[in-house]
Amino acid sequence: MIEVQALTKRYGTTTAVDGLSFTARPGAVTGFLGPNGAGKSTTMRVAVGLERPTAGGVLVDGHRYADLAAPVRSLGAMLDARAVHPGLTARRHLRALARTHGIPRARVDEVVGLTGLEDVAGRRVRTFSLGTGQRLGIAAALLGDPATLLLDEPINGLDADGVLWVRGLVRRMAAEGRTVLLSSHLMHELALVADRVVVVGRGRLLADTTLDELMSRSGGGGLVTVRSSAPSVLAAALLSGGAQVDDGGDGSLHVRGVTGEEVGAVAAHAGVPLLELATRAGSLEQAYLTLTADAVEHRSSNGRPVAGATR
Numbered sequence: 001m002i003e004v005q006a007l008t009k010r011y012g013t014t015t016a017v018d019g020l021s022f023t024a025r026p027g028a029v030t031g032f033l034g035p036n037g038a039g040k041s042t043t044m045r046v047a048v049g050l051e052r053p054t055a056g057g058v059l060v061d062g063h064r065y066a067d068l069a070a071p072v073r074s075l076g077a078m079l080d081a082r083a084v085h086p087g088l089t090a091r092r093h094l095r096a097l098a099r100t101h102g103i104p105r106a107r108v109d110e111v112v113g114l115t116g117l118e119d120v121a122g123r124r125v126r127t128f129s130l131g132t133g134q135r136l137g138i139a140a141a142l143l144g145d146p147a148t149l150l151l152d153e154p155i156n157g158l159d160a161d162g163v164l165w166v167r168g169l170v171r172r173m174a175a176e177g178r179t180v181l182l183s184s185h186l187m188h189e190l191a192l193v194a195d196r197v198v199v200v201g202r203g204r205l206l207a208d209t210t211l212d213e214l215m216s217r218s219g220g221g222g223l224v225t226v227r228s229s230a231p232s233v234l235a236a237a238l239l240s241g242g243a244q245v246d247d248g249g250d251g252s253l254h255v256r257g258v259t260g261e262e263v264g265a266v267a268a269h270a271g272v273p274l275l276e277l278a279t280r281a282g283s284l285e286q287a288y289l290t291l292t293a294d295a296v297e298h299r300s301s302n303g304r305p306v307a308g309a310t311r
């Protein structure tokens with residue numbers, strides 16, 4: 001379990017994390033989401049004792065990282081997959097880590113197997129692709145068979161196979177009862193894997209919620225377009241049920257605040273035959289963009305956040 005408690009971290013005049021509190025619980029994948037510069041990496045670095053908090057702190061299974069009896073067995077972290085000596089082979093790198101932490105050599109072969117690195121374990125790290133390097137970073141995080149796994153942007157730069165693999169791995173880890181905290185600046189990377197999301201912007205908590213709750217904030221799951229032979233009767237019935245209704249032309253209505261199923265049920269109840277019904281998904285991304293709109297560091301001239309902007 002990871003408990004972030006009123007954490008503040010300042011670098012000179014920059015406040016990277018600003019009174020942040022949330023808990024990542026065992027048996028679940030917690031997505032840690034926020035635009036570039038939101039403070040995710042800083043929070044994770046504090047969790048593993050690489051940074052000293054300005055105020056508050058992070059507890060791992062009830063203890064500060066520095067006070068854990070066997071830190072790598074409690075918490076496995078991948079913060080920067082490139083932080084490996086490029087001249088070492090993957091296996092030598094993992095063996096060196098294992099030796100430092102008193103982990104048996106046999107565990108190295110286990111994590112090499114778990115991360116699909118068998119064919120490249122004898123190759124020097126400098127020859128690795130980004131995706132293979134990420135796998136090695138995750139292998140290192142798994143060495144101590146930790147109860148909590150902390151991965152900073154593990155999906156960044158992976159190909160489709162790699163993305164599926166990371167998703168499968170973290171789901172398995174959570175199913176085994178482990179705590180998984182996974183950061184990303186992209187909602188769609190977490191949408192299929194996270195049980196909960198903690199959304200941060202400019203170091204502050206913006207939401208700590210389930211994906212369903214987040215989606216419902218954007219207006220009941222998106223837009224439903226419905227065409228019928230009696231649009232005004234249907235519009236009246238939908239409005240009286242609390243939906244937002246706009247005229248879409250051609251006898252069609254644009255409906256927000258209800259699901260497609262609910263529109264169908266209202267139409268049946270009102271005795272209005274439907275000619276067409278379409279729902280538009282993707283509102284989770286919209287909910288996230290709306291939530292973080294004020295926290296994005298880089299904007300285009302039209303005031304919209306620039307997709308993929310970096311610091």
Ligand SMILES: Nc1ncnc2c1ncn2[C@@H]1O[C@H](COP(=O)(O)OP(=O)(O)OP(=O)(O)O)[C@@H](O)[C@H]1O
Pocket residue numbers: 011014015016017034035036037038039040041042043185311
């Ligand atoms: N060592 C440091 N010295 C000064 N400022 C820092 C340092 N580390 C981070 N910051 C600043 O703190 C803020 C939060 O950075 P952080 O890397 O934690 O964000 P992030 O959410 O992980 O973003 P990204 O997705 O870009 O990695 C940024 O404004 C960053 O420039």
